[in-house]
Amino acid sequence: MSDPVVKGWCPGAHRPMVSGDGLLVRVRPWLGTLSDFELRGLAELATQFGNGTVDATSRANLQIRGVAEGRLPSVLEGLDALGLLDPDDGSEARRNIILDPFRAEDDPQIRISQALADALRGAEYVDLPNKFGFVLDTGCRPRVLAKVSGDIRVESNARGLLVRADGAPAGRPVEDPEDAVGVALALARWFLASGGVGADGRGRMAQHLASGAKLPADLIGTEMPAPEAPRPEPGPRAGGLAVGAAFGQFTAAQLTRIADALAPGGALRVTPFGLLFLTEPPAHDVLSGSDLITAPGDPLLRIAACVGAPGCEQGEIATRQIARRLATRLPGRIRAHVSGCAKGCAWPGKADLTLVGRAGRFDLVREGTARDVPERRGLSHADLEQLFGP
Ligand code: SF4
Known part of the structure; x- marks a missing residue:
């Protein structure tokens, strides 16, 4: 296994990153907020020029996946028309400001x-x-x-x-x-x-x-900040509604559904928790049947998984299928992480249980991160079925 590559920079729209499924084009909404018009436009760009999926990132940005290199100019043109493009790469990169979405x-x-x-x-x-x-x-x-x-x-x-x-x-x-x-x-x-x-x-x-x-x-000063709040979950809060999708990845169809659900005068705020926050609560039935997570306690919220192979060039194994299976089998309040390689992008901190892809198999770390020394190495899917149940 080679060490994961640390690129040391974040993709943007002007400077997309190459991944296993094409370019990642990251959009930084102004003030972390999108109108229904902008959200619908973004979903259309993801469908037309990407692979139809959009990640909500830990920097509170939205990332269009799977853009072919030759289609990048069309994506930039579309973002510009929506008013979502910075004038240049430098100002886009330095506008690295996260606001409280609530x-x-x-x-x-x-x-x-x-x-x-x-x-x-x-x-x-x-x-x-x-x-x-x-x-x-x-x-x-x-x-x-x-x-x-x-x-x-x-x-x-x-x-x-x-x-x-x-x-x-x-x-x-x-x-x-x-x-x-x-x-x-x-x-x-x-x-x-x-x-x-x-x-x-x-x-x-x-x-x-x-x-x-x-x-x-x-x-310097001696003022202590207010205490920490627990990690936000989907559901009603602060007068609006936080919605999630499995692994923080939304389909273009889900984004369009959310745009349709936005009340007049409402807006969508992107959070750094893989959730999108609608500032006005929609009628609940508007989002039902969309596979969006609209309430706390969904088992998928207890498991983080990066895109893994083949979507990520560094992925040593597919991650999300096994993560979905694991989510329903994990007991109680166990927090798990399935990582395509030792870089651990989806959950840099410790988890109760971490599976790390290595040469087509998994290493298992307990109470650690994807970079820690595993307790067991080289587990196959069959081994995992045995450990966690079929
Ligand atoms: S942790 Fe996942 S997303 Fe990050 S580099 Fe490894 S395979 Fe890619």
Whole structure:
């Protein structure tokens, strides 16, 4: 087994990534939000030029799968017509900002996000690593984005807003959204100036701090952010409805169904949890029969599985068929992960049970990640049937 390739950059629309099933074209909705018109248009592009599937990613983006190289110009043209395309690759990559999808309409993170996106187009931020990102989690209640990857976090507690470098336990209090933008950008500039970016162009804030970099006095504080909320599940919440699909992968037909279900004036927000949030609850029967998950507790929610082989070039085995079978057999509250290779894209953290593809078979890790030492190696499908039941 060769080591999985770490590419160190995220695909975009201008810079798609090659995968086993064609190009991955990742779309970054403005403010993480789509109208019914935009969602329907995206579904049509996925049907016409891709393989008809769209992933909801852990960066709260939507990713059209299976685009042939020659069809990319048509996809970009379509995205541009929908108003979903950044002017260029650089500004697309730097607009790496995740908002709380369950925010109130008047939450300050809208202003913060717009101001950050404008400022990050500036030449002084051009050297930020491709994966460097901002997380806006300012709802003044338990933080839903606490486990979502990001380098600079704008958060809140009962006393107000704070800005925190990822990896630092506490943040610096700020007066208002404008102040938050100023401090967040100052942190980004400090990261660049203090050697946060390696010779390979990569670097993350938490690693930089862990390696001994010291934040300047005017960028640190002692304000602790609000406590963490549990991982959101599908179902009604915050006045709307969160819907999921198996493994965070939606079909174009499901997206069209969701677009039809959006109430007038409602919008769709993309979450980093593989869920889509409709800001106005639709009549439930509109989504029934669509295979969408609209309530908590579905067994498929307890199992993560990447696209695996043959959809991913690095996949050493097919993943989702076995994951579906496993989901119905797992007892109680066991959380499982089926990974096509040791990279573990679908669930970077620990799971109770992880199956890792290796040369057409599975290695089994208990209470660990896809990269940990397996308890058993080289399991066939028949071995798994024996372990977990037919
Ligand atoms: S974990 Fe899955 S998606 Fe990630 S590289 Fe391996 S096979 Fe591909």
